[in-house]
Ligand SMILES: Nc1ncnc2c1ncn2[C@@H]1O[C@H](COP(=O)(O)OP(=O)(O)O)[C@@H](O)[C@H]1O
């Protein structure tokens with residue numbers, strides 16, 4: 001089978017990416033999904049970290065069926081869509097699967113088919129990507145209408161977020177991306193991070209493009225010991241500690257996302 005062109009990317013499909021690993025993409029995907037579900041939205045999170053998945057770990061799920069089974073024809077897509085705590089649905093992936101460390105025409109076709117099939121069934125489809133800017137990550141992002149870059153205020157995370165934004169602007173023609181600044185230490189740090197990244201993009205990326213790249217702030221999530229505790233206990237923060245500052249910030253970010261993708 002040859003790779004088909006990507007379907008028209010719908011704004012209901014949001015790719016969550018970052019460049020750097022360990023900044024909170026999976027934590028954000030799970031809790032943003034739970035916040036959207038609480039607001040009455042039908043939400044699916046697809047673990048697009050196909051070879052090193054861990055959405056199942058964060059949600060304390062032990063899947064018998066994963067995307068690998070769907071891709072290889074062992075299972076139907078419908079059977080692989082599982083309910084998660086938090087009232088949303090998930091498509092989980094496997095771990096330690098080296099065959100997904102690079103993109104093949106087969107995986108391209110299968111991922112495209114799966115995303116195209118789930119898109120009409122949900123109000124929001126969140127694609128939780130792996131770290132880096134591999135062809136698997138970039139192809140996954142190309143299927144989304146919206147890009148959410150998770151970034152922390154650390155210089156290494158900022159550098160990787162900038163590199164990711166630059167690559168997406170130049171190779172995919174992205175002119176609008178959203179930022180979720182995670183692990184902030186003081187209020188307003190999210191705005192400062194957005195401004196800093198926008199300035200670098202204005203200076204080094206925009207001059208070579210046909211139109212400027214605009215970065216929007218979806219929200220800022222404070223660094224919160226409750227997050228680590230929840231991950232440790234494999235519990236969803238939005239469910240067990242909905243009142244902590246990080247959970248409230250997630251609900252606010254979800255409301256902004258929902259407002260820009262009406263039902
Ligand atoms: N807002 C936060 N406050 C405190 N710790 C956090 C926060 N966000 C993420 N973390 C920590 O970072 C770890 C990595 O997050 P994860 O979502 O797995 O990152 P990624 O998917 O980007 O690799 C989490 O297990 C958690 O311990």
Ligand SMILES: [Mg+2]
Pocket residue numbers: 025026027049054128129130
């Ligand atoms: Mg992750």
